[in-house]
Every structure is written in C-alpha cells, then in structure tokens.
Amino acid sequence: MTDMVAGEPNDVRLKYAAGQWIVQVMENGKITRHLFNVQAVAECYAEFQRIRLGLAGKPPIREDECHRREMPDFIINDVLDLTECSDRGIVTTLVDKRGVRLRLHLTVVTSALLCERIASALERRYGE
Known part of the structure; x- marks a missing residue:
C-alpha cells in the first residue's frame, strides 16, 4: 500500500494492529506499508530501513546517558x-x-x- 504526503521528513514507524506488525516507511513524501506476522522480523526490517534512510535507531542513545564502567x-x-x-x-x-x-x-x-x-x-x- 502506497500513499503520498508532500513535505514530510523521511521516517520509519512500527506498530501492531489487527493481528499484524506494520512497518510504515516514509521516503521522499511516499509512504509504503509492509505487513509482518512476526514481531522480530518486523523490527529487523524497520531497523534496516532506518539505516538505509540514515535515520537514528530506536530508541536513540545519548552519550550523556551512557554510564561507562x-x-x-x-x-x-x-x-x-x-x-x-x-x-x-x-x-x-x-x-x-x-x-x-x-x-x-x-x-x-x-x-x-x-x-x-x-x-x-x-x-x-x-x-x-
């Protein structure tokens, strides 16, 4: 399924609805939805789409939150x-x-x- 939304930044979203995992990829105003039955597969696909688009992984890690020991x-x-x-x-x-x-x-x-x-x-x- 593909929709167009002009002027929006690239983004990747993951949600669970109606018994399936949905990865929504917004790239250059074009929205594509991919359906998965397995959460881990959907999460992995979403992460690789974030990397491909140059987006921060979820959740972002800030250096000041990292406690080195x-x-x-x-x-x-x-x-x-x-x-x-x-x-x-x-x-x-x-x-x-x-x-x-x-x-x-x-x-x-x-x-x-x-x-x-x-x-x-x-x-x-x-x-x-």
Missing part, C-alpha cells in the same frame, strides 16, 4: 549459531568458559566497527 574480561569460549533480530539490528549470543551467555546486539555500523577493531588487534598481536 570498568567491567571484568569476558573470555569467549563459543559463539552460538543463533542469530535473531532486535530493535537495534542483529543479536548473536556469546558464551564464556563457565557457560555465562552474553547477547550482543549489532547494527550494520557497530558490527563493521567491531570487525575492524578485532582485525586491527589481531594484526598487532600476530603480525600480518
């Missing part, structure tokens, strides 16, 4: 083959030596940055 090392023993979608992107589960699980939420930007930092650290540690 020293955390103990989390030594990864396994990466589970369970990938899900969240309101922020993709979720993967890491497991330490004691079986403690850590769910890691990644967007396209943060996953690229994480891969870049890991590659740089491995190069420094092991050379080429």
Whole structure:
C-alpha cells in the first residue's frame, strides 16, 4: 500500500494492529506499508530501513546517558549459531568458559566497527 504526503521528513514507524506488525516507511513524501506476522522480523526490517534512510535507531542513545564502567574480561569460549533480530539490528549470543551467555546486539555500523577493531588487534598481536 502506497500513499503520498508532500513535505514530510523521511521516517520509519512500527506498530501492531489487527493481528499484524506494520512497518510504515516514509521516503521522499511516499509512504509504503509492509505487513509482518512476526514481531522480530518486523523490527529487523524497520531497523534496516532506518539505516538505509540514515535515520537514528530506536530508541536513540545519548552519550550523556551512557554510564561507562570498568567491567571484568569476558573470555569467549563459543559463539552460538543463533542469530535473531532486535530493535537495534542483529543479536548473536556469546558464551564464556563457565557457560555465562552474553547477547550482543549489532547494527550494520557497530558490527563493521567491531570487525575492524578485532582485525586491527589481531594484526598487532600476530603480525600480518
């Protein structure tokens, strides 16, 4: 379903109605609605549309709200083959030596940055 609304900024909205998840994408005055039966799939689609349109993820994180604190090392023993979608992107589960699980939420930007930092650290540690 497509509608036109002139002069409105690009936006992505997600809502639940009549037993379905609706992702409404407004791009250059054109509104498109996409229907999903599964919430996680709708959330993932909405997040990728936000990224594509250059919009902030939902909810936005302000730097002054982030409380940095020293955390103990989390030594990864396994990466589970369970990938899900969240309101922020993709979720993967890491497991330490004691079986403690850590769910890691990644967007396209943060996953690229994480891969870049890991590659740089491995190069420094092991050379080429």
